[in-house]
Amino acid sequence: MNFAIFNAIMHKCRMSKKGGGEKMEYQLLMRTAICAGELLLKSGAETYRAEDTMNHILKTSGCEYIEVHATITGIMATLYDSAMSQPVTMISRVKKRGMHLYKIVRVNDISRRYCGGEITLQEAYDALQKIGSDLYRQGTKSISTMMIVTGFTLMFGGGWMEVLASLCVGGVLAGMIQFVITFIRM
Known part of the structure; x- marks a missing residue:
């Protein structure tokens, strides 16, 4: 057959x-x-x-x-x-x-x-x-972005005030990245 x-x-x-x-x-x-x-x-x-x-x-x-x-x-x-x-x-x-x-x-x-x-x-x-579905949740990506920015601040000898400022900058950066991906569709 x-x-x-x-x-x-x-x-x-x-x-x-x-x-x-x-x-x-x-x-x-x-x-x-x-x-x-x-x-x-x-x-x-x-x-x-x-x-x-x-x-x-x-x-x-x-x-x-x-x-x-x-x-x-x-x-x-x-x-x-x-x-x-x-x-x-x-x-x-x-x-x-x-x-x-x-x-x-x-x-x-x-x-x-x-x-x-x-x-x-x-x-x-x-x-x-x-x-x-996406590998990582948005919260995980945002926290990672904030930690990376903070890590560079510490690596270049920043103090605690700079670390706090870099955390804020990292949060704003994560928000901007999400905005661009969502509304401009990179």
């Missing part, structure tokens, strides 16, 4: 046993793949890595047509099978980028665990959603 045919039969059996209809399962699979690709691009991964990860996730569907295209600013993915009434297509724009290697490692780990059958699709989606 051809492996592709066996895979497609097993997938259709899996879909019918899970309930909720095939359309819902394909939608969740697509949202999971898009979420993984978006997290990778936002975290500084290369476009080919985002495409490759999304392809691996979507190939678990056993569909005959899978197309993924990623650029620095967006992701497009289509999933189609002859058993489906219409293809599932999603497009996502990536507006914010940074360098978060920890997030890249986490996304790759979740992708490998899902493709290896260690976790379910819903568990993979939920785990990716948790990764999407």
Whole structure:
């Protein structure tokens, strides 16, 4: 028996046993793949890595047509099978980028665990959603900014009055950074 045919039969059996209809399962699979690709691009991964990860996730569907295209600013993915009434297509724009290697490692780990059958699709989606939240809360960032400014004051021989002044300056700086990020969207 051809492996592709066996895979497609097993997938259709899996879909019918899970309930909720095939359309819902394909939608969740697509949202999971898009979420993984978006997290990778936002975290500084290369476009080919985002495409490759999304392809691996979507190939678990056993569909005959899978197309993924990623650029620095967006992701497009289509999933189609002859058993489906219409293809599932999603497009996502990536507006914010940074360098978060920890997030890249986490996304790759979740992708490998899902493709290896260690976790379910819903568990993979939920785990990716948790990764999407910021690594540090705003309060932690503000306190860190204040401590850095204070540390430099002490390092350059400042007294206690200068330390108190630098704490105030650090607080104002943290507030300005948050304002710029929130309203000007750096």
